[in-house]
Amino acid sequence: MTAPRQDPLRDPRFFTDPYPTYDRLRESCPVRRIPTGSGGHHSYLITGHAEAREAFTDPRLSKDTARFFADRPSNRDLHPAVSRNMLASDPPAHTRHRRVAAPLFTTGRVRALRPFITRVVEDLTATWHPGKEIDLVAELAVPLPVTVVCELLGVPEPDRRPLAAWSHDLFDATDTARIDVASHRIGDYLTRLLTTPHTDSGSDALPSFLHACDQGGLDQDEAVSLAALLLVAGHETTTHFLGNAVLALLRHPEALDRLRRDPDLIPGALDELLRYDSPVSVATFRHSTEDLRVGGVDIPSGFPVLIAPGAANRDPAAFPDPDRLDLDRDAGGHLSFGHGIHRCPGAPLARAEAEIALRTLLTRFPHTRLAVPADSLTWRRTRLTRGLAALPLVLG
Template sequence: MRDQPTVADPYPWYARLRTEAPVCRVRQEGGLEIYLVTRYEDARRALTDPRLSKNPEVGAETLAAAGEHTYRAVAVALAGNMLGTDPPEHTRLRRLLSAAFTQRRVEGLRPRVQAITDGLLDAVSGRREVDLMDALAFPLPITVICELLGVPAADRDDFRRWTTASLLPYGRPAQADGTRALNEYLAALIKAKRDRPSDDLISALITASADGRLSADEVLANAVLLLIAGHETTVNLIGNGVLALLREPHLWRELRRDPGLVPGAVEELLRYDGPVERATSRFAAEDVEIAGVTVPKGSVVIVALGSADRDPERFPDPDTVDLRRGENPHLAFGHGIHYCLGAPLARMEGQIAIGTLLRRFPDLALAAPAGALVWRESRLMRGLTALPVALGAPA
């Protein structure tokens, strides 16, 4: 049994686990015991193993052993949404939503995402220093997902508080309060949209429920999932990604010289320091052997994507950001049937955010020592609380 590593830099801990205990039991804050999978090949296989279920009922005993609050929190977070179901329910839910996130639909959003990015950067361009999380990394994805879902962007400071709280470790009172506030807010919004539907994703979910393709609970559960998944993750792709580029300024200069490298750079940054570092959970529907370790039926399994993507067996020189890595089958968006639905959108937002910063603020630099930056305490996400940068002279 191992305890969790430091929030700021879990990678040396992962490196040790990959060699010493590639599938090991870890006690999380709040008392939940999980099996952590840290090697790339094991991770990839686990993500497509049908014996590893997404249904929290399968892990009910283990979850309840960590306390009633943990079981309840997991059940509330997963019940009725894509991330908490197996086929055939999962197939039905995913099909209903996938049309909104195809590559083509997402490409259609490109001008709007660029305009939002430009507007946010216009607002700070006279300043010497800004917190890039506040100025761009947070407001860009939340504005985009609010527009897609039909949620008033004016309320985004409230979501930021609620979703941040909802992702704290289980057992903290703020965690349950944040989840409740977010659910109540979206339930009220859905009620209002039932009377006045418009051309947005929540209205489309409501229409699907009117046809009987979706239950009322599933409308709410998937709206909550999209709102959280749609911004919490991309915020940290932008934050972690820009940090990695500014920490080693030669990377920033290389991208500035050759902006054609930006799409590949975003993939590499997702691999190097992805937002969903240690959050992809599964529940063992039967005893499952992984890397010689028997994971007993009912256990909680977490696939450490952040570790898999630093596995030297798969990625040469994994602790280095290589903007020209080429083949890059990282697992930052997961793998298999639950592969991130929003990946095309997240990629586009990441490419536009970084590409636009490079163009408009070519001399962007860190305004605080990297070692002094504070990482968020979160059950699910790896990301910064703030990223102070000096903007330099605008281009």
């Protein structure tokens, strides 16, 4: 098995449509060594569904980035709150963080949030009317999850817009300096938020979060890192989930018409929409701590391992005819939220936000259409997430 000569995940065509690349790599071998970045570095990319599920639960694949880079020189300057969060740790540290995060997203907690989510969607769409041209990303897909997660953390309303902008910069794969600056702005802001008394906020969200962190044994730096993760991961992926889902439906009129005629089918359609165009294309960093074998391929110790849910969700061995959006498909085995102990705890909240937003769009504006040709849309240039820079629509 020979590695490609160039990083296939940096090809401009990959950002527009990663699935031909994923198909080619998977057909050759579902676990491939590929060049990543510059300087002759290599990683192992996992594109098969069965292999991805196996890798997600293998304890020999560590998420402790500090451990990996301890003896490797780096010119990066990420804020510790961003570089050392729950997603960049293994048990027992990961277990302590997750024990605090999980109660924020229980079924009961999300059910209680649904009226608030509905009000946010209604406020964001209050000025919409048939014939109006909107950018779904800027006017709904970004502000909705930002508003909800900021409400959970007690972030004052005037601070929410800059936080969303910094989070956007954090996923800019083309400019590492910009990423580092954004990480410090987020980390510094959240440090001030969590350490400055707010006696007149009128909300108990922040005190409740701080109390949960204290009860869970998290120190101040760990509380800041957890808040940063909830903020960034809690809105970026949901933004792409909603944008990708709307575009997929607009490009599949029969599926769109079914949901327009019966909006109660929307909750059951979410798994297939997540599978079809996953908002997480490549999962966050892992590295091998010892020699292991995945999918019949030997992975030596000390290598980065990239698990690609976007590729696994299109594996024909798991999902027949995977390039077709099929609302009748049992897509519950998709890996868009991950798998194992690192599965996204915020999945119930993301699903609720997407369901409420889609229901509003399809019931109030059932004849909405793309304002531009689909092939002219611009996609974010990042291999980690897959999402649109903008989604211009004409409401109808």
